[in-house]
Amino acid sequence: MSTNTQDIAGIGAPRVDEALAARPRKKRDISVRWIALTAVASLVGLYLILPTLLIIPMSFSDSSSLGRISGHWTLKWYQELVEKKDWARAAGVSLQVAALSTILATVLGTAATFGLFKLSPRVRAFMQGTSMAPLIIPPVIIGIGVYILMLKLGLFGTLQSLVIGHAVLSIPFVIVAVSTSLAQFDPSQEQAAAILGARPWTRFRRVVFPQILPGIVAGALFAFVTSWDEVVVSTFLVSPNFRTLPVEMWIQARTTVTPVLAALSTVLMVVSTLALVGMFRLQRTRK
Missing domain, CATH: 1.10.3720.10 (MetI-like)
Structure with missing residues (x-):
């Protein structure tokens, strides 16, 4: 009986070692998968929001044509929007x-x-x-x-x-x-x-x-x-x-396409974003 017990223990030990060795690999696979999904989601989000974010620097650009960003910055388009x-x-x-x-x-x-x-x-x-x-x-x-x-x-x-x-x-x-x-x-x-x-x-x-x-x-x-x-x-x-x-x-x-449109678009985005942030905060408070 002792010999059989030793044999069984000897057979079971490598299997336990293999199982323990496999656990870190599984964790590594999960972490790699998580990183890959996060990277893909970030790229998709950047692709969707990048055209919108480009409007913000255009609204502060000194260039008189929409679509060009010069090295000089100004608030005259917002001033024109107000006046x-x-x-x-x-x-x-x-x-x-x-x-x-x-x-x-x-x-x-x-x-x-x-x-x-x-x-x-x-x-x-x-x-x-x-x-x-x-x-x-x-x-x-x-x-x-x-x-x-x-x-x-x-x-x-x-x-x-x-x-x-x-x-x-x-x-x-x-x-x-x-x-x-x-x-x-x-x-x-x-x-x-x-x-x-x-x-x-x-x-x-x-x-x-x-x-x-x-x-x-x-x-x-x-x-x-x-x-x-x-x-x-x-x-x-x-x-x-x-x-x-x-x-x-x-x-x-x-x-007439001028950077005033970019300034106005920025204002509209700020208002919409504030409303959505308020909604998300309400949902978090409710939870």
Whole structure:
């Protein structure tokens, strides 16, 4: 028995050694794979963001033509952006439209999400897919449809037409964000509040709303960014004396291409980036 035990121990020892020797190799393989994936992801991210980042040094370049970066730096393009009345007027219109369309999209999107969660799972899935149509349909088609509707209502070229058109594009983002928060909400809490005598509005204000607020704010930020950068639908709804900032940029780009466009693009990117950073911080706080 002792001989057999020694033989078994002798046979098992090399296998244990081989297993122990294989572990570091597996760790090395995982680390190499991780480094390779990180490098590929970094290259793809750099490829996507590099054309956008090139706009920033162009906005500070002393060169009078867009696309060339000279060795001298200046702030005159930002100064021209502030002093020119057309840009200031367009910026004011964009802020008004973005603020009003965000409020409208947030209210309608939140209400629609609550209605969807009252439906059966099959009907809810169908209605959620239908509500995502503005994300799938080309903006040109939406712009033509809203343009025809505004003409019939006599609202073409007004602030109301832009607010409605932008809200149509923003509501799906609000529905997605609020749906995520509602999916994590425990309905038994609202039921407990009802048993204790709380009325529907009190249950919503004291129990439901505080827990889904991060989703509502995230949807509102998405709606604001969508409206702030929208150009296709806006092109069908603006008038010569009533233009948003992206539409004014598009018109200027077709006539005179100067680094002022780069300065304005940088400002738009900063606003959009701040909104997205705020949304990510809200999501991290919720977690």
